[in-house]
Amino acid sequence: MTHSQRFDPARAVEMAKEALQIEAQALQQMAPRLGDSFAAAVHAVLACAGRVAVMGMGKSGHVGRKIAATLASTGTPALFVHPAEASHGDLGMVTAKDVVLALSNSGESDELNAVLPVLKRLGVVIIAMTGRADSSLARHATIVLDSGVAKEACPLNLAPTASTTAQMALGDALAVALLDARGFREEDFARSHPGGALGRKLLTHVRDLMRSGEALPRVSPDTPFTEMMREMSAKSLGLAIVVDAEDRVQRVFTDGDLRRLIERGVDLRGLKAGEVGSTNPKSVPGDALAVEAADLMESARITVVLVQDGEGKLQGAIHINDLMSAKVI
Structure with missing residues (x-):
């Protein structure tokens, strides 16, 4: 019997609903954990004279690229630096004036942890977004943001699903808090989106x-x-x-x-x-x-x-x- 012959539509919908419920619950459980460390992260970025260098491997890297783009479009200069490439020269993109936002659910990404000592010697503020407070990443970090989830939406509890949703949402929360603190307005958003519909509406006279x-x-x-x-x-x-x-x-x-x-x-x-x-x-x-x-x-x-x-x-x-x-x- 082929996969298509075994396909059960009702089961597919049931699994989808369960995945959404797990991820929604993960976000609801994360909100009460926001506190002093989150405020410290916002303050560190506001005080930063350089840019936010976002780092992450694998799925965390994909999320990190999106967070960097969201920060940049809402008034916080940011870029994504691939940890593996950082070990081979790209770390020169990070200066002592920058803040590093490092993403890793386990906090044990070899490529990411390899560059952390160098960043610490450089005197860079490191904001860790991790699901484990006792991880290597958390121990190296200046500020730790808890993005941990009880379980993944994956039925095998293996594929990063709820954990990447949590990272994405926490990155959005950081961007929104920074946007508000900077007094960022619609006109400012339009200037960074001149080709979009909002840019045309707010920039065309x-x-x-x-x-x-x-x-x-x-x-x-x-x-x-x-x-x-x-x-x-x-x-x-x-x-x-x-x-x-x-x-x-x-x-x-x-x-x-x-x-x-x-x-x-x-x-x-x-x-x-x-x-x-x-x-x-x-x-x-x-x-x-x-x-x-x-x-x-x-x-x-x-x-x-x-x-x-x-x-x-x-x-x-x-x-x-x-x-x-x-x-x-």
């Missing part, structure tokens, strides 16, 4: 996307209606902006305004631009975030927002398509 100059359908109040319509058609914004001699916005005439005039049977031929449209158009300043313009469009149910300075002078216009092209929305 209206002035970066707005249409300006000759791209604007701009007319004066005495512009004949037919000429205003030609300007609207040529600039493809679905509106015409009526400005005075000093470029202050007087009115906006939209496709919707045109439809309503036609429905009322108004004779359009004798009209001037200054006689039609809205006198209170929606606008934002150029230094507003592009996402603010998007919010205004959504709330007002419009597709174009004007850009004006503090004196009401026209600077540009931004269309919903501009926001979509820039992936702000």
Whole structure:
């Protein structure tokens, strides 16, 4: 009988639920153990003039890479140093100004323990994340974070499962505590994620996307209606902006305004631009975030927002398509 023939769907779901329960219980049991040593670890990193060098072998190494990335993206300069490579030159990446975060569930990783004496002679603060307080790693460490678990989610109690989840969560807890202590804000996060959605929302301003100059359908109040319509058609914004001699916005005439005039049977031929449209158009300043313009469009149910300075002078216009092209929305 093949493996697929022996497969029991109900058993698979049962095992999955049990694994999740074991790992969830491991995290719940770890939380009450956080105390002075965790606070000392946060303080040591805050006082660090260099970077956090994260080390770990095997599965702990994979977790360590993620912790280093999380720290770096939340305001704590960090890098991952492979312990095996550290013994062959990469230890030069660590300086006396750095803090080392060393991960090992057993605390007896040969490759990691081999570099600990060198790090101690260098005077580096060593934060150990281990499941054994009596391990070699714990004895060498300046600060010990207890990541121990009662048992692994693996039914054989062999494969690192609950223990790596505990390490990952403890690393996240450290990053969150540091983030809060540094006063790290959304804007700071966006600066380290300029290519992401949040980065675009928090770093892109209206002035970066707005249409300006000759791209604007701009007319004066005495512009004949037919000429205003030609300007609207040529600039493809679905509106015409009526400005005075000093470029202050007087009115906006939209496709919707045109439809309503036609429905009322108004004779359009004798009209001037200054006689039609809205006198209170929606606008934002150029230094507003592009996402603010998007919010205004959504709330007002419009597709174009004007850009004006503090004196009401026209600077540009931004269309919903501009926001979509820039992936702000």
